[in-house]
Amino acid sequence: MKNEIYSHVPTDVTALEKIRSSIPSYISGKRLCHTYSVEKEALRLAELLFPTLGVDKKYFSDISAAALLHDLTKYLSYEEQISLCKKYAIPFGENDGSDTAVLHSRTAAYVAKEDFCINDTVFGAIYCHTTGKEDMNIFEKIIFIADYIEETRTHESCIKAREYFYSNAELGADLLKTLDMTIIMSLDSTLSYLESEKKPIDSQTIRARNFLLAEYALQRSVQE
Numbered sequence: 001m002k003n004e005i006y007s008h009v010p011t012d013v014t015a016l017e018k019i020r021s022s023i024p025s026y027i028s029g030k031r032l033c034h035t036y037s038v039e040k041e042a043l044r045l046a047e048l049l050f051p052t053l054g055v056d057k058k059y060f061s062d063i064s065a066a067a068l069l070h071d072l073t074k075y076l077s078y079e080e081q082i083s084l085c086k087k088y089a090i091p092f093g094e095n096d097g098s099d100t101a102v103l104h105s106r107t108a109a110y111v112a113k114e115d116f117c118i119n120d121t122v123f124g125a126i127y128c129h130t131t132g133k134e135d136m137n138i139f140e141k142i143i144f145i146a147d148y149i150e151e152t153r154t155h156e157s158c159i160k161a162r163e164y165f166y167s168n169a170e171l172g173a174d175l176l177k178t179l180d181m182t183i184i185m186s187l188d189s190t191l192s193y194l195e196s197e198k199k200p201i202d203s204q205t206i207r208a209r210n211f212l213l214a215e216y217a218l219q220r221s222v223q224e
């Protein structure tokens with residue numbers, strides 16, 4: 001298992017408290033419950049995964065910050081999302097999903113940066129939390145999958161992914177591989193959904209899946 005080395009300054013206590021106390025003025029109702037549940041799930045995942053990857057506990061604050069801020073702009077309309085894309089020069093167009101479901105992750109990252117001065121690690125985890133991307137770091141993977149498997153998610157595919165991860169973790173399986181396989185499960189089900197609904201598929205979703213599949217195919221060929 002490769003170690004991930006981080007040397008950036010983590011989100012400090014004061015900044016995290018400001019984020020925590022401000023969130024209810026951006027998000028309410030079910031989405032607020034989901035937000036808190038993503039933080040709880042992401043911290044649970046970080047507690048399992050950080051030690052195995054050699055990531056310092058001081059970075060738990062980045063996990064909390066990214067989880068609390070990840071859906072900051074989800075309440076905005078499509079027109080408002082596009083207006084923020086133009087403001088922050090966020091690419092949108094033919095090669096990606098470009099609907100609110102995808103764009104909110106990108107606009108949330110920029111609004112969080114402007115309103116809360118988040119660091120690049122938190123920014124990156126928020127930016128790709130809906131689509132994933134190639135070669136995600138552990139912060140990006142944790143926020144991506146916590147958003148999918150947190151306890152208030154009741155869709156069958158979310159429950160299946162949650163059970164898959166924790167049952168394998170309990171059995172002592174390779175945690176990073178289990179996380180990656182859970183991410184592939186979630187990407188597969190997202191792709192099936194988008195296909196069945198005739199909705200556009202963001203190119204990053206395909207890239208994220210292809211990258212993980214290639215990584216594990218390579219490992220298998222080295223072992224054989």
Ligand SMILES: [Fe+2]
Pocket residue numbers: 070071074104105129130147
């Ligand atoms: Fe989201």
Ligand SMILES: [Fe+2]
Pocket residue numbers: 034038070071147
């Ligand atoms: Fe979310």
